[in-house]
Amino acid sequence: MDTTTSVRDQILDHAITSMMLRGYNGFSYRDLSTLVGVKTSSIHYYFPSKDDLVLEAVNVYSSGVMDALRTIDESLPADTKLSKYTMMFGKILSDCSQICLCGMLAADIESLPDNIRHAVQAFFRANESWLAKVLAQGAKEGTLAVNGKPENAARALYAAFQGSVLASRLFSTKARLEDVEASVKVTR
Amino acid sequence: MDTTTSVRDQILDHAITSMMLRGYNGFSYRDLSTLVGVKTSSIHYYFPSKDDLVLEAVNVYSSGVMDALRTIDESLPADTKLSKYTMMFGKILSDCSQICLCGMLAADIESLPDNIRHAVQAFFRANESWLAKVLAQGAKEGTLAVNGKPENAARALYAAFQGSVLASRLFSTKARLEDVEASVKVTR
DNA sequence: GTCTATATAGTGATAGAC
DNA sequence: GTCTATCACTATATAGAC
Numbered sequence: 303m304d305t306t307t308s309v310r311d312q313i314l315d316h317a318i319t320s321m322m323l324r325g326y327n328g329f330s331y332r333d334l335s336t337l338v339g340v341k342t343s344s345i346h347y348y349f350p351s352k353d354d355l356v357l358e359a360v361n362v363y364s365s366g367v368m369d370a371l372r373t374i375d376e377s378l379p380a381d382t383k384l385s386k387y388t389m390m391f392g393k394i395l396s397d398c399s400q401i402c403l404c405g406m407l408a409a410d411i412e413s414l415p416d417n418i419r420h421a422v423q424a425f426f427r428a429n430e431s432w433l434a435k436v437l438a439q440g441a442k443e444g445t446l447a448v449n450g451k452p453e454n455a456a457r458a459l460y461a462a463f464q465g466s467v468l469a470s471r472l473f474s475t476k477a478r479l480e481d482v483e484a485s486v487k488v489t490r
Numbered sequence: 491m492d493t494t495t496s497v498r499d500q501i502l503d504h505a506i507t508s509m510m511l512r513g514y515n516g517f518s519y520r521d522l523s524t525l526v527g528v529k530t531s532s533i534h535y536y537f538p539s540k541d542d543l544v545l546e547a548v549n550v551y552s553s554g555v556m557d558a559l560r561t562i563d564e565s566l567p568a569d570t571k572l573s574k575y576t577m578m579f580g581k582i583l584s585d586c587s588q589i590c591l592c593g594m595l596a597a598d599i600e601s602l603p604d605n606i607r608h609a610v611q612a613f614f615r616a617n618e619s620w621l622a623k624v625l626a627q628g629a630k631e632g633t634l635a636v637n638g639k640p641e642n643a644a645r646a647l648y649a650a651f652q653g654s655v656l657a658s659r660l661f662s663t664k665a666r667l668e669d670v671e672a673s674v675k676v677t678r
Numbered sequence: 679g680t681c682t683a684t685a686t687a688g689t690g691a692t693a694g695a696c
Numbered sequence: 697g698t699c700t701a702t703c704a705c706t707a708t709a710t711a712g713a714c
Contacts, residue, residue: 323600324515324598325513325598325601327512327513328598399600401597405597405653405656408656410513410597412511412659413512413513419660422660426657426660447637449672449673449674449675450677454673455669458650458666458672458673461649461650461653461669461670462646462647462650462653463653464649465650465654466646468593468649469596469614469648469649469652471596471599472596472610472611472614477645478645478649481643481646481649482646482650484638484642484646485637485638485642485646487637488637
């Protein structure tokens with residue numbers, strides 16, 4: 303199999319993808335055990351409790367998304383930035399029916415401890431503030447339709463993205479995700 | 491306790507609220523057994539399998555929401571209709587941290603059989619088409635900002651509502667739900 | 679219709695050998 | 697670090713008495 307990636311990283315990787323598919327209550331150490339090829343007791347060695355594992359999964363996932371956002375060139379027009387953002391959601395969706403890990407954990411939040419809730423909140427806030435800057439830029443450039451303050455519009459837009467990946471997977475089509483992007487782009 | 495409601499109805503009621511809180515994989519026959527005050531075997535008498543229970547729960551929940559939509563007077567202005575729609579989401583949120591059952595099941599969809607998926611899809615479509623009519627009306631009345639075709643804008647808006655209840659519960663505030671409503675209302 | 683009792687399998691987690 | 701073995705518990709589900 304994979305001889306370059308550490309067992310710890312493989313566990314985290316499969317934990318992330320499993321949760322993006324079935325959520326916190328929908329995967330087990332046993333599932334990961336099968337996927338990685340080690341016993342469940344070995345997983346407990348790296349992550350004593352399931353919550354330890356999930357918290358670290360959120361941190362790793364968040365770092366990855368933040369890195370991806372930084373690769374979107376600051377100098378691009380706002381509507382281009384938004385298209386790239388939309389594609390980030392679309393890729394994992396069409397590849398393997400996965401939705402954003404933190405969107406999924408937001409649904410499972412009542413089963414989760416406070417430290418994980420805080421990590422998910424931080425992820426939401428980071429995305430909302432990135433979108434707020436893009437919306438402000440797009441309003442100035444005349445390419446994005448922003449109603450009200452960019453901060454409020456960004457929270458509504460981010461909610462729309464999270465909801466639309468749910469719907470897109472439900473209907474097995476990216477159409478609803480694209481509807482969201484279209485809903486803020488100025489038509490000429 | 492409740493002497494007027496049948497055991498079957500109590501089971502369904504608690505199944506619905508449990509799932510709105512923790513999702514499909516986050517509640518058990520045992521939980522319901524405690525809540526209703528009957529043994530798990532009695533629940534199996536009414537609903538042989540968990541999927542039987544969940545499917546019926548979706549049907550009951552959907553009927554309730556459809557009835558609520560019908561109580562919103564056809565002759566009202568579009569922005570008033572939208573406010574009432576927003577309040578439907580807000581009520582269950584602030585009362586007991588519950589999100590829309592079908593939004594929750596959309597997150598759990600990869601754990602569910604096809605017949606439940608179809609029921610959830612039907613619920614989404616019904617809401618989207620109701621919102622499309624409201625948006626079309628609001629565009630004509632000049633009170634709602636609709637970008638593109640009402641059908642597409644409605645899908646984006648419904649996604650925003652579903653995503654915003656997730657975020658609202660995550661942050662324990664209705665603010666994000668209200669951001670969505672504000673994002674489509676025309677500011678004067 | 680509700681119960682007791684039970685079947686079968688899965689859960690997160692730990693002790694201790696190697 | 698990974699394993700075997702095991703714990704205590706929970707899951708959905710069924711058989712059969714009352």
